Amino acid sequence: MAQSLSRTLLLALxxxxxxxxxxxxxxxxxxxxxxxxxxxxxxxxxxxxxxEGKVTLTQGTLVLHCxxxxxxxxxxxxxRAIASGGPNGLAHFRQKREGKDEYMDGEGDRIEHDNxxxxxxxxxxxxxxxxxxxVRGEYIFIDGKxxxxxxxxxxxxxxxxxxxxxxxxxxxxxxxxxxxxPGAPSLRPATxxxxxxxxxx
Numbered sequence: 001m002a003q004s005l006s007r008t009l010l011l012a013l014x015x016x017x018x019x020x021x022x023x024x025x026x027x028x029x030x031x032x033x034x035x036x037x038x039x040x041x042x043x044x045x046x047x048x049x050x051x052e053g054k055v056t057l058t059q060g061t062l063v064l065h066c067x068x069x070x071x072x073x074x075x076x077x078x079x080r081a082i083a084s085g086g087p088n089g090l091a092h093f094r095q096k097r098e099g100k101d102e103y104m105d106g107e108g109d110r111i112e113h114d115n116x117x118x119x120x121x122x123x124x125x126x127x128x129x130x131x132x133x134x135v136r137g138e139y140i141f142i143d144g145k146x147x148x149x150x151x152x153x154x155x156x157x158x159x160x161x162x163x164x165x166x167x168x169x170x171x172x173x174x175x176x177x178x179x180x181x182p183g184a185p186s187l188r189p190a191t192x193x194x195x196x197x198x199x200x201x
Contacts, residue, residue: 031060037069047073055083061096061103066111078116084109090125102131108140118144123155137167 038053049071057064067085074080083091092107109124120142122128127136128149137151153165 033057033059055086062093063095064091064093066091074116076116078114080112080114080116083111097131100131104128104130106140120144126151132170132172134170135167136169138165 035051035055035057037051037055039051041050041052043049051069051071053067055064055066055069057069064083065086066083069081069083071079071081083093086092090107090109091111092105093111094103094105096103106122106126106128108122108126111120111122113120122140122142124138126138126140127134128140128142129135135149135151137153138155140149140151142149151167151169153167
């Protein structure tokens with residue numbers, strides 16, 4: 001049981017990397033992890049912990065809501081977390097951004113995070129909002145090491161061009177900028193990005 005509690009505490013390191021896109025609140029990593037659920041199943045032999053039923057995980061400013069969370073650990077101690085379902089059928093996370101009075105929110109049918117690779121994937125009805133910036137698609141991939149991300153209109157990183165699916169992004173201007181020259185085209189507040197387009201932050 002002590003090993004499973006240790007794995008549960010290590011979950012902090014797994015899920016603290018979920019909002020890697022926006023430089024999450026660093027102090028959260030030193031805060032205790034609290035998990036509430038209707039059921040918890042521990043498999044010490046296979047190093048698998050399962051939380052089911054109105055799961056809520058909190059660690060500092062990080063809050064995750066889902067219906068089911070599965071945490072697995074490999075022989076080297078690296079963990080992978082899969083959160084699925086939740087309010088309106090979507091798993092949802094929220095965390096304060098480092099040094100800013102802003103939060104990052106993300107949602108999807110399923111959210112997967114690999115703390116070895118520092119990568120997070122959101123599958124199905126996926127969206128990520130960082131401050132006032134907003135990205136939506138069927139699949140969003142976040143690389144925590146580079147803070148780069150990509151979104152596609154089809155599942156699992158594929159394009160859904162044949163079905164007319166589109167990635168949608170709203171990117172707010174950063175800081176004050178000079179006024180546009182007379183006759184210069186103005187930018188629309190929202191931009192449709194071709195499927196598979198990548199952006200870095």
